[in-house]
Amino acid sequence: MDSEHLIKLLEQVRRGQVSALQAVARLRHLPFEDLGFAKIDHHRAMRQGFPEVIMGEGKEASDIAAIVRAMRRRKMNILVTRLDAQKMTRLRQLRTGLELHIKARAATWAGRPIKITGRGSILVVCAGTSDIPVAEEAVVTAGIMGNRVERLYDVGVAGIHRLLDNRLKLDAAAVLVVVAGMEGALPSVIGGLVDKPVIAVPTSIGYGASFHGLAALLGMLNSCAAGVTVVNIDNGFGAGFAASLINRV
Numbered sequence: 001m002d003s004e005h006l007i008k009l010l011e012q013v014r015r016g017q018v019s020a021l022q023a024v025a026r027l028r029h030l031p032f033e034d035l036g037f038a039k040i041d042h043h044r045a046m047r048q049g050f051p052e053v054i055m056g057e058g059k060e061a062s063d064i065a066a067i068v069r070a071m072r073r074r075k076m077n078i079l080v081t082r083l084d085a086q087k088m089t090r091l092r093q094l095r096t097g098l099e100l101h102i103k104a105r106a107a108t109w110a111g112r113p114i115k116i117t118g119r120g121s122i123l124v125v126c127a128g129t130s131d132i133p134v135a136e137e138a139v140v141t142a143g144i145m146g147n148r149v150e151r152l153y154d155v156g157v158a159g160i161h162r163l164l165d166n167r168l169k170l171d172a173a174a175v176l177v178v179v180a181g182m183e184g185a186l187p188s189v190i191g192g193l194v195d196k197p198v199i200a201v202p203t204s205i206g207y208g209a210s211f212h213g214l215a216a217l218l219g220m221l222n223s224c225a226a227g228v229t230v231v232n233i234d235n236g237f238g239a240g241f242a243a244s245l246i247n248r249v
Contacts, residue, residue, distance in 0.1 A: 006046065009023055010023075031043040033070060035066060035067065035070060037063055037066075038063065038066075038067055040052060040067060040070055040071065042074065045076065049145075049245070049248070050077070050079075050145050050241070050244075051071065051076040051077060051078065051079075052071075053079045053080075053081060053141075053237065053241075054067050054068070054071075054078070054079070054080040054081070055080075055081050055082055056080050056081060056082045056083040056084075056087055056105075057081075057082035061086065061087045061090035061091070062090075064080060064083075064087060064090075064091065065090065065091060065094055068080065068091070068094070068096065068098070068109065069094075069096070071111070072096060072109065072111060074111070075111035075112055076111045076112075077108070077109070077110055077111050077112060077114065077144055078098075078107075078108060078109040078111065079106065079107075079108055079140070079141060079144050080098075080106060080107040080108075081104075081105070081106050081137060081141075081237050082105055082106075083100075083105050083106060083107060084105070088100055088102070088105075088107065091107055096109060097109055097110075101136065101140045103132055103133055103136040104133065104136035104137045104139065104140045104236070105133060105137065106136075106137060106140045106141075108140060108144050110144070114143075114144060114146055115146050116146050116147065116148060117145075117146040117147075117248055118142075118146060118147035118148060118174070118244065118247035118248060119174060119247060119248065119249070120148075120173065120174025120175070120247060121147070121148040121149065121150055121172065121173050121174060122142045122147050122148070122149050122150070122173065122174065122175050122176070122177065122240075122243045122244070122247055123149075123150045123151075123152060123169060123170065123172075123173035123175070123176045123177070124138050124139050124142070124149060124150070124151055124152070124176075124177045124179070124240075125152045125153070125155060125170075125176060125177065125178045125179065125186070125190065126152075126153050126154070126155075126178075126179040126180065127154075127155065127156030127157070127179065127180035127181065127182070127186045128154060128156050128180075128181070128182075128205070129153065129154050130181065130203075130205045131179045131180060131181055131203045131205055132153060133236075134179050134201060134203045134234050134235075134236040135151070135153065135177070135179040135201075135236060136236070137236030137237050137240065138177045138179065138201065138236035138237070138239045138240035138243070139151060139236075139240065140240070141236065141237050141239075141240030141241055141244070142177075142240040142241075142243055142244050142247075145240070145241065145244040146244070147243070147244050147247055150169065150172075150173065152166055152169055152170075155186075156180065156182075156186055157185045157186055157189055160189070163186075163189065163190070167193070170190065170193060170194050171194065173194075173196060174196060174246075174247050175196060175197050175199065175243045175246050175247050176190060176194065176196055176197070176198045176199070176243075177199045177201060177236075177239045177240065177243050178190050178198055178199070178200050178201065179201040179203060179236065179239075180200075180201070180202065180203065180216060180220075181202065181203035181204065181205030181206045181210065181213065181216050182205065182206045182207075182210060182215075182216060183206075183210075183215060183216060183219050184200070184202050184215065184216030184217065184218075184219035184220045185219065187200035187220050187223060187225070187228050187230075188219075188220070188223040188224065188225045188228065189225075190225075191223060191225025191226065191227055191228040192225045194227075195227075196227075197227060197229070197243075197246050198225070198227055198228045198229070199229055199230075199231060199239045199242055199243055199246075200220040200223070200228050200229065200230045200231070201230075201231055201234075201235060201236060201239045202216035202217040202219075202220055202230070202232075202233050202234075203216065203233065203234055204233055204234055212233070213233035213234065214233070216233070217230065217232075217233055229242075
């Protein structure tokens with residue numbers, strides 16, 4: 001339940017359209033619903049503006065399906081992240097209207113129409129095609145949270161002219177999510193070109209001395225460009241969520 005639905009319910013009680021007992025019945029699983037193996041935080045949308053997100057990594061497919069079914073009963077917008085091929089196949093068998101996002105390794109279900117609440121557009125940029133899965137996780141996250149999202153892929157610093165040819169896209173965005181592996185230089189370059197918040201996402205893509213993304217992470221943390229903030233390695237979800245919150249201000 002979110003603030004909009006709670007206000008609607010209270011108005012119905014005030015007008016006598018819903019009894020106090022009926023209202024209590026609707027609210028009985030607040031603030032959370034205990035499924036035995038998981039406790040679903042139904043207050044999350046009221047506190048943070050979006051329901052609890054299901055992280056698929058480390059969970060059994062049957063448990064993910066059970067959580068999805070419980071959230072569907074509440075007509076919530078659902079986001080499941082970090083799904084492997086086997087779990088995607090299992091969720092596809094549910095026939096629940098879930099939309100699978102293969103590149104993002106994610107699934108979504110629109111329990112209610114997605115309203116565009118962001119004041120501007122979010123531009124997700126990635127350095128190379130190997131970074132696309134992480135970038136797509138950010139795209140899917142920001143999209144289901146009610147934002148207009150644009151993509152700009154394969155514009156890394158090894159061919160800087162590809163980036164500079166897209167200055168209009170960079171300037172038009174309200175928030176930028178910039179995804180890069182290797183040495184992680186792209187967010188610093190973009191941070192020096194725009195007057196918008198830049199959320200840098202290091203990826204684990206790179207050769208041995210990249211240390212599975214640690215080199216990119218440290219490079220981004222040490223960026224000399226003002227306005228660049230950094231999330232954890234491969235955390236496209238965290239970047240998309242943060243970009244959405246910024247875009248609502």
